[in-house]
Amino acid sequence: MLNISKNSVSEYIDLSKFKSGKEIFNKAYHKRFKSFLLVFSVIMLIILFLPWTQNITSSGSVTTLKPNQRPQTLQSQIPGRIEQWFVQEGDFVKAGDTILRISEVKSDYFDVELAQRTNVQLDAKSSSVSAYKNKIQALNNQISALYNERRLKLEQAKNKLKQAHLKVKTDSIDLEALKIKADIANTQYNRTVDLQAEGLKAVKDVEDSRNKLQEASAKLVSAENKFLVAKNEVINSELAISTLQATYADKISKAQSDLYATQSSAYDTEVQVSKLETDLANYTKRSSLLYVTAPQDGFINKAIKSGIGETFKEGEQLVSIMPSNYELAVEMYVKPIDLPLIHVGEDVRVQFDGWPAIVFSGWPNVSYGTYAAKIVAIENFISPNGKYRVLLSPNEEAAKWPEAIRVGSGAKTIALLDNVPIWFEIWRQINSFPPNFYQPKVAPTKK
Structure with a gap:
């Protein structure tokens, strides 16, 4: 029965007459499985011909669109000694508000008159x-x-x-x-x-x-x-x-x-x-200059030099301030091999840290928790990390970015490229080929 020996018993005994034989040999167990495989194969074949958006994924961080809106540190143009603080960390200050008072440390300027x-x-x-x-x-x-x-x-x-x-x-x-x-x-x-x-x-x-x-x-x-x-x-x-x-x-x-x-x-x-x-x-x-004032409206982030009586040299950082009015942007870094595929004005999807998301990188329309952005600037010189910096701004025609986002938080970006069939993308990934090189239909205007 186990076919251990070359002598077969089935020639002398009809196994189908037994109860167990009737349960086994009279039922078609593989018909449903074959139907499942057939349907699955057809579905997979259809999926292979569905459109897939090639993309470049990268990690970045939230920043501001204009340089004067980014976090900055305040320095003193003269050396001095901290005498009095007028703010504490987290306070909101307006442009011109006094942050701290310092005194002279050079003997040439000790005379108050x-x-x-x-x-x-x-x-x-x-x-x-x-x-x-x-x-x-x-x-x-x-x-x-x-x-x-x-x-x-x-x-x-x-x-x-x-x-x-x-x-x-x-x-x-x-x-x-x-x-x-x-x-x-x-x-x-x-x-x-x-x-x-x-x-x-x-x-x-x-x-x-x-x-x-x-x-x-x-x-x-x-x-x-x-x-x-x-x-x-x-x-x-x-x-x-x-x-x-x-x-x-x-x-x-x-x-x-x-x-x-x-x-x-x-x-x-x-x-x-x-x-x-x-x-x-x-x-x-x-x-x-003995009074350090706020250059613009913002929030006091951190007192870098603290205490009373602490001395410092000219140009040393004293306090960090975050402007209250700013336009959010995201900076991402792309590899040099992917740089020719990036153009100003193209769409990018952004996923922010702390916001739940379901991401289908090749199907941006069905992704959940990602936000639309557009490329506004591409750095012309490579960054110290060996990649090129790309600046993204919110797409005003799409949903607004969350208001609770803070400058400096992390973000993941998906730069959308050319549309290709899924089978082509699988073949490209298996062969480790780069995405398709293409040019946009309308050349972006240089600002």
Whole structure:
């Protein structure tokens, strides 16, 4: 019966006559199973030809669409010491609200009236600038007066020189006239002497002629002396003009030297005034930096530097703040091999951590608990994790994202690609082929 031996009993005994044989050999046990296999095969064959959406799954996190809406830390531009906190973690603050007060740790700024004292120095230096400007104006007036006086003196000296030249000319004419008279007197004397020798003139006539000749000679000598004196006056006038020019040139040069020295001092003082103005502005600004304020409306997340009396350097993080107004987004990372398949404006399904979901990655329409998103930006440079960062924003035409989502929570993304039959997807997965490379029908516009 167990077919252990080569001798068969069925040749001699009819097993179907027995009760157990009737129960076994007269019933068709495999007909239902065969029908089940047939129906299952048909269903599987139909399923193989159903459409399947190729996709790229990735993990990401919730972030904000704009950089100014993301969590940020507040730093101090100056080193200091924490003196007083005005908030606690979890508080809501408005833009401009004071978060904490700090004090100076550098000895150069310990003076609480440093700005006022600098302002006093600035006023004093500004007065010095005004005084220098008045002195410059006075020196300019003095130089102008010297120029005017020199002009008048030169005109006077030139007039005197002209008079001297005219006098020389007059004296020279008088001298020539006297020379002629002297020559005539000499001729008359000689003629009278000759006539007296011939007996035609008396001795008295000769003496009168000699007397006239002496008088003419004396007048001629006097005229020559007068002419030389006039010529000396011309030379003296020319010398006076030269001396006058040299004297006033020296006076004007000295006044101009004083003017330039004063202008140089005024410029130095203006530089000091400008430096004091800069120092005053810096001190005033530094005084305002002793209070750390909120840059925008938000919630205090965490006090990174805590306590009273703790010191810190400039640029160190003091407190973390989360803006209250923000637009949610999701950042996901894709492998470089999948980057050519990602395009701006394409649809992506997002599953958030903490929200129950039933996901059919190839059939997004029948998935439950996923939310629609669109690709808004693709990073052009690879991230430190070896993948490319892709930024997603909510699809306004689909259901809204849950309001309780917080920035920083985890998310899983399914980037929807091309539609293919299921048998093709199974064949691709078995052969470890990448998804189909394709281009969108409408090229996305570059922003």
